[in-house]
Amino acid sequence: MAYYIGVDIGGMSIKAGIVDESGRILVKDSIVPRVEEGQSAITEDMYHLCEKVCAKANMKLDDVTGIGFGSPGTVDTAKGVITFAANLGFYRYNLIKEFGRLWYCKLAVGNDANCAALGETRFGSGQxxxxxxxxxxxxxxxxxxxxxxxxxxxxxxxxxxxxxxxxxxxxxxxxxxxxxxxxxxxxxxxxxxxxxxxxxxxxxxxxxxxxxxxxxxxxxxxxxxxxxxxxxxxxxxxxxxxxxxxxxxxxxxxxxxxxxxxxxxxxxxxxxxxxxxxxxxxxxxxxxxxxxxxxxxxxxxxxxxxxxxxxxxxxxx
Ligand SMILES: [Zn+2]
Structure with missing residues (x-):
């Protein structure tokens, strides 16, 4: 069984969970991001949140095959860039490159509504x-x-x-x-x-x-x-x-x-x-x-x- 982390980015809270390949959430947690401290601080917050959910599931970082991020605003998935997300202060931010410095595995970022559409289609009402x-x-x-x-x-x-x-x-x-x-x-x-x-x-x-x-x-x-x-x-x-x-x-x-x-x-x-x-x-x-x-x-x-x-x-x- 492969395990993944899904990160749901919001201005008020960032949620993350370990998800198995059947779409089941094993554990989840959330944090209040340090929005006022800027893009790098939010990225660090997300890294710590990922560590935390791994610990909660008794897993090591290496046990995770990939991490996906859903962000509000405009996201260039091909480049891994959050083009603009007003509530979080992300502007032309290469999340995948920056997060990859902290934790290297398969990474991807998409618009949050697009991610929800994909999740619902694969594992929810649109199966x-x-x-x-x-x-x-x-x-x-x-x-x-x-x-x-x-x-x-x-x-x-x-x-x-x-x-x-x-x-x-x-x-x-x-x-x-x-x-x-x-x-x-x-x-x-x-x-x-x-x-x-x-x-x-x-x-x-x-x-x-x-x-x-x-x-x-x-x-x-x-x-x-x-x-x-x-x-x-x-x-x-x-x-x-x-x-x-x-x-x-x-x-x-x-x-x-x-x-x-x-x-x-x-x-x-x-x-x-x-x-x-x-x-x-x-x-x-x-x-x-x-x-x-x-x-x-x-x-x-x-x-x-x-x-x-x-x-x-x-x-x-
Ligand atoms: Zn309008």
Whole structure:
């Protein structure tokens, strides 16, 4: 059995785990990176974290066949360079070269959403499928395409940024500076904004009761109230599902995945989201009325572990 380390890099925490070739995590741990001390300090932190998970699994560094890293931002996988990751201060940083000075083995780095897409396709909800789309609905909207079994990275690794396809010209302002991006309508952040607007217009709705109970509006508020039969909440959830589905239809018409795997915090709504999105996608995908080849829409199954497992998958071939 070969063992790998998957490192899931985030601005708030870096997670790492020992992953075996069947995609199972043996042990995992996390650290808060020293972001303010710069790129080298973060790299050292990751090295120590890798040492720590090895010790936890009673393994030596030599027992690890390879280490894969999943980073936010733009990553040039071919060169091993994190081109730009704002939250961590990485700018044109050759992670593979620098990490290789501390620990030499098979190393690779990829964009985090792409890694999650690979992990989900190999070991999660997309197993045995060659063409898949992974969508994460969190603070933003991330996408990862697996085309013929491989990550679609595009020129200099800048793909894919499916969250920034325009679904409404001149629409809501997006975090990227553009207007009308899918992310501005389908992220958890957008859902919270849509829920807040519904509360302001309908202060008598159950949405307000739940928000007051929780002390805030979250990505769960509308789904919970809709489940209890609140008509205002049902409208919020229906509209939100339509936004999610609109992006999926656009991307499906271009790439035609066999399956669309939805992850991220909002995906925890489960069938309340998946069933609604499925209905709309079935209706609007190209050719859907004549041929029955619309992609299956499912909730991603690896949850928060997709990042670690996917990063480890980078070095499994
Ligand atoms: Zn955008």
């Amino acid at each position: 045995n499928k060659k063409n898949t789309l992974f969508v994460t609905l969190g603070t933003g909207v991330g996408t990862g395409f697996i085309v013929d079994g491989k990550i679609l990275t595009g020129h200099k690794g800048a793909g894919s940024e499916g969250g920034h396809i325009c679904i409404r010209m001149g629409g809501e302002r997006c975090s990227c500076g553009e207007k009308g991006c899918w992310e501005a309508y389908a992220s958890a952040t957008a859902l919270i904004r849509q829920t807040q607007q519904a509360i302001e217009k309908n202060p008598e709705s159950m949405l307000k009761t739940i928000a007051l109970r929780d002390g805030e509006v979250t990505g769960k508020t509308a789904f919970e109230a809709a489940k209890l039969g609140d008509p205002v909440a049902e409208k919020v959830v229906d509209t939100y599902a339509r936004y999610v589905a609109t992006g999926i239809v656009l991307l499906t018409n271009v790439f035609r995945p066999e399956i669309v795997m939805i992850g991220g915090g909002v995906s925890n709504a489960g069938s309340a989201l998946i069933d609604r999105v499925t209905r709309i996608v079935n209706r609007h995908c190209f050719g859907s009325r004549k041929v029955n080849d619309v992609p299956e829409i499912v909730q991603a199954s690896l949850g928060n572990d997709a990042g670690i497992i996917g990063a480890a998958s980078l070095v499994m071939d």
